[in-house]
Amino acid sequence: MDIVVLIGRILFVVIFLASAAGHLTQPKAMAGYAQSKGIPVPTFAVFASGIVMLLGGLSILLGIWPDLGALLLVIFLVPTALLMHSFWQESEPDARQNEMIQFNKDISLAGASLMLFAFFAATPTLGLTITGPLFIIV
Template sequence: MDILVLIGRILFAALFLASAANHLAQRKAMAGYAAAKGVPAAGAAMAAGTLVLLLGGLSVLLGIWADLGALLLAVFLVPTTVLMHAFWKEDDPGARQQEMIHFQKDLALAGASLMLFALISYAGHELGLTLTGPLFAIR
């Protein structure tokens, strides 16, 4: 089971680390997009979001307090999903559909992050193939 969880962690973290790299490479454009979506203090929010993506993704990937990393990703995803993909505000049917797809995808990723948090917190040191054990202990 350890190897399957490791492969899952790698695949899961890759999405968030690639997103963090994109946020860094496209800082101005991403901040402008967030501002257009009504995100307050868009530049600061983008910087904080990028840091959370990077820390959470690396934590899950490397298995350094991977439960905390998964929790950070969930905390990032929930408000981001609501603020950035508010499909109910779209008038154009095509745009509404695209935002709904992104909303549902990000909500599912938040759910997966919470499940990963619970798995790692519950399994503890028995999980294996991590650099540290979990920070939290759910029993």
């Protein structure tokens, strides 16, 4: 079962590590999009969100306080869904549909991250982690 959990962790974090790389290597392009969504201090927001995704993704991947990494991703995903993908504000049908898809993706990933948090905190010895969880749920 440990190998299955490890494979799942690897597959789960691919999107976050790839996105973090984009945020950290192309901050100006990403900041322009954030600014168009009304995000204050967009360059800082892009950099900070890239760091959060990188830390959360690496934490889960490497198994170093993976429960904390999962919480970091929840903290990133929920505001991102609400602030960056507010489909209800779009009037053009294609843009509305695209933002709805991105909103639903972020909310679904937030739910999965929350489940991972509970999983890691409740089963500290499963999954070939380097450290145990930071939080313990009994």
